[in-house]
Amino acid sequence: MSRSESRKRGKFITFEGIDGAGKSSHIAGAAALVRGRGLNVLTTREPGGTALGEKLRGLLLHEAMHLETEALLMFAARREHLAEVIEPALQRGDWVICDRFSDATYAYQSGGRGLDKAKLVQLEQWVHGHLQPDLTLLFDLPSSVASQRIAAQARDLDRFEQERAEFHERVRLAYLERAAAAPQRIRRIDANQARDRIKKLIQEALIEYCL
Numbered sequence: 191m192s193r194s195e196s197r198k199r200g201k202f203i204t205f206e207g208i209d210g211a212g213k214s215s216h217i218a219g220a221a222a223l224v225r226g227r228g229l230n231v232l233t234t235r236e237p238g239g240t241a242l243g244e245k246l247r248g249l250l251l252h253e254a255m256h257l258e259t260e261a262l263l264m265f266a267a268r269r270e271h272l273a274e275v276i277e278p279a280l281q282r283g284d285w286v287i288c289d290r291f292s293d294a295t296y297a298y299q300s301g302g303r304g305l306d307k308a309k310l311v312q313l314e315q316w317v318h319g320h321l322q323p324d325l326t327l328l329f330d331l332p333s334s335v336a337s338q339r340i341a342a343q344a345r346d347l348d349r350f351e352q353e354r355a356e357f358h359e360r361v362r363l364a365y366l367e368r369a370a371a372a373p374q375r376i377r378r379i380d381a382n383q384a385r386d387r388i389k390k391l392i393q394e395a396l397i398e399y400c401l
């Protein structure tokens with residue numbers, strides 16, 4: 191790779207979907223594919239990804255709060271994550287694969303909880319007006335299937351996972367709306383199929399969009 195190429199901004203890939211859609215299961219595989227092309231890749235998650243962000247995650251997942259507080263804390267954690275991790279990595283030329291980003295705030299805080307979307311547009315503009323993911327993989331499946339997967343894990347559920355099926359269905363619809371509005375960025379993946387098939391779809395999307 192030439193020196194000018196090595197300074198090229200890295201790609202920013204996000205994984206999205208309702209809880210239990212199966213996205214976390216595929217992040218390591220996607221990172222391995224990118225690494226296999228000789229590129230540096232960092233995997234991270236939201237809310238979280240920094241020491242402060244992980245503390246905010248603990249609050250967000252387990253403490254009851256006003257829905258605007260929830261949205262503000264999501265974006266506060268994101269601001270830190272961008273400044274400390276995401277932007278420096280992209281500037282170095284590294285790729286970043288992030289488990290959730292701002293599409294999740296639109297889907298959960300607006301679609302799920304009913305927060306006015308215009309407020310999120312303002313926060314998004316403030317926090318990362320200049321940056322959007324290069325590619326977003328949306329793991330889509332009915333909330334009934336996702337909740338069966340979560341139930342099979344037999345672990346304590348967080349505040350979002352404890353929400354009723356209607357909440358998760360609204361989140362799903364909000365994600366699909368965002369995918370329809372940004373088809374050049376968001377690739378829907380049918381997550382209601384075998385892992386191997388999903389892995390192949392992810393590889394195809396990465397190669398088509400970014401590699």
Ligand SMILES: Nc1ncnc2c1ncn2[C@@H]1O[C@H](COP(=O)(O)OP(=O)(O)O)[C@@H](O)[C@H]1O
Pocket residue numbers: 207208209210211212213214215216329339340343381382383384385388
């Ligand atoms: N394609 C699949 N088919 C069946 N179960 C799956 C599939 N993908 C993931 N799972 C299982 O579903 C659960 C949720 O997966 P996970 O990757 O943690 O989802 P998410 O990160 O989207 O919440 C896990 O128990 C995982 O093993």
Ligand SMILES: Cc1cn([C@H]2C[C@H](O)[C@@H](COP(=O)(O)OP(=O)(O)O)O2)c(=O)[nH]c1=O
Pocket residue numbers: 208209210214235236237264289290291292294295296298299350351
């Ligand atoms: C990033 C983000 C996450 N969330 C929620 C969605 C998830 O339920 C929760 C944690 O996300 P996640 O780490 O994906 O949880 P899991 O791996 O258990 O699926 O945070 C929001 O409500 N808004 C946001 O902006």
